[in-house]
Amino acid sequence: MKSLEEIILLQKKISHSPNYDPILLERMFFKISKRWIGGYSNIDAITEAKKSNQRGMSAILNYLGEGNTEKSQIDSSVSEYFTLLDLLRSKNVSASISVKPTQIGLSIGYDVCLENFRRISEKAKQTGHFMWIDIESANFVEDTLSIYLEVLRKNRDTGVAIQSYLRRSHSDLLHLMENSANLRIVKGAYSEQKDKAYQSNNEISQNFSRLVKLIFKEPTYNGVVAIATHDSKLVDEALALYNKGSKRMKNLQFQLLKGVRDELKEQLVKNGYVVLEYIPYGAKWLQYSLRRIRERKRNIFLLARSLIQS
Ligand SMILES: Cc1cc2nc3c(=O)[nH]c(=O)nc-3n(C[C@H](O)[C@H](O)[C@H](O)COP(=O)(O)OP(=O)(O)OC[C@H]3O[C@@H](n4cnc5c(N)ncnc54)[C@H](O)[C@@H]3O)c2cc1C
Numbered sequence: 666m667k668s669l670e671e672i673i674l675l676q677k678k679i680s681h682s683p684n685y686d687p688i689l690l691e692r693m694f695f696k697i698s699k700r701w702i703g704g705y706s707n708i709d710a711i712t713e714a715k716k717s718n719q720r721g722m723s724a725i726l727n728y729l730g731e732g733n734t735e736k737s738q739i740d741s742s743v744s745e746y747f748t749l750l751d752l753l754r755s756k757n758v759s760a761s762i763s764v765k766p767t768q769i770g771l772s773i774g775y776d777v778c779l780e781n782f783r784r785i786s787e788k789a790k791q792t793g794h795f796m797w798i799d800i801e802s803a804n805f806v807e808d809t810l811s812i813y814l815e816v817l818r819k820n821r822d823t824g825v826a827i828q829s830y831l832r833r834s835h836s837d838l839l840h841l842m843e844n845s846a847n848l849r850i851v852k853g854a855y856s857e858q859k860d861k862a863y864q865s866n867n868e869i870s871q872n873f874s875r876l877v878k879l880i881f882k883e884p885t886y887n888g889v890v891a892i893a894t895h896d897s898k899l900v901d902e903a904l905a906l907y908n909k910g911s912k913r914m915k916n917l918q919f920q921l922l923k924g925v926r927d928e929l930k931e932q933l934v935k936n937g938y939v940v941l942e943y944i945p946y947g948a949k950w951l952q953y954s955l956r957r958i959r960e961r962k963r964n965i966f967l968l969a970r971s972l973i974q975s
Pocket of ligand 1: 799801852922960
């Protein structure tokens with residue numbers, strides 16, 4: 666069993682068998698996916714966030730969804746974040762939120778999205794939680810950064826992601842740093858054209874190092890600097906720079922996805938670093954989980970074995 670496509674083919678074959686039960690199949694996928702997601706609902710996600718807290722980490726909760734163009738979908742996503750923030754406060758969970766711009770209107774217009782981010786950010790300020798802005802495909806980057814800088818003016822407890830695969834990120838980072846922005850450095854998760862993005866793993870990692878070094882050139886930088894990768898080499902590089910700067914960077918943190926590299930999280934926590942676990946949740950869990958499954962051969966085997974057993 667080599668690829669996810671073969672698994673999907675197998676699933677289709679199973680679906681033609683007389684014993685096929687779609688609910689059972691979905692339940693089985695969900696059971697496997699629970700490793701990477703918080704669950705269907707905000708209550709499930711909060712339960713998982715509490716588990717992160719018990720393991721010495723804070724959580725970052727993300728309500729799954731992107732590319733919304735219907736007003737009703739956009740409004741209900743905004744209202745989900747309002748509910749989530751109230752729940753986080755009432756249940757005393759250590760967590761921030763992370764919101765995708767196209768989930769709350771960027772696919773239909775800049776102003777709608779800005780207004781929604783302003784509303785969520787204001788709510789987050791009231792409940793005392795940090796708000797991250799996820800960064801999406803290259804055509805949304807310019808608007809996302811501009812929206813972020815608008816929101817940052819009113820609420821310092823907000824941050825944005827920067828993708829090391831994008832060629833433009835070096836100059837974006839310089840501009841963000843001039844504004845003492847709170848930064849999350851990631852490799853980047855979308856498929857981009859060669860003229861916009863580095864294509865090889867090597868180039869993407871090298872640029873990640875370059876961006877991190879650029880920030881550490883100012884070891885007293887007072888914005889949050891979040892190293893968001895599972896790549897041990899890049900984590901070690903950031904730690905070396907931190908120690909070389911006599912640990913003067915006050916707001917260094919590490920962000921990792923739920924279900925990935927738990928042993929690295931544990932090690933970082935044990936060594937006294939701030940670690941946050943990113944936990945997505947919601948009805949759109951399948952697409953997200955398939956992305957995680959695709960990432961590693963071992964996950965594909967796990968899925969194949971469960972399918973055959975079921
Ligand atoms: C907290 C967080 C927030 C993010 N936010 C965004 C965002 O806003 N926008 C965006 O475009 N992308 C975002 N990403 C995704 C990111 O861009 C990458 O696609 C994703 O993190 C995979 O890249 P990596 O840095 O882990 O490196 P990879 O090259 O995928 O992995 C590097 C190494 O990590 C180890 N590894 C990776 N996965 C596993 C695993 N499952 N089990 C064991 N070891 C593993 C392996 O040794 C691997 O060689 C985010 C990622 C994180 C962690």
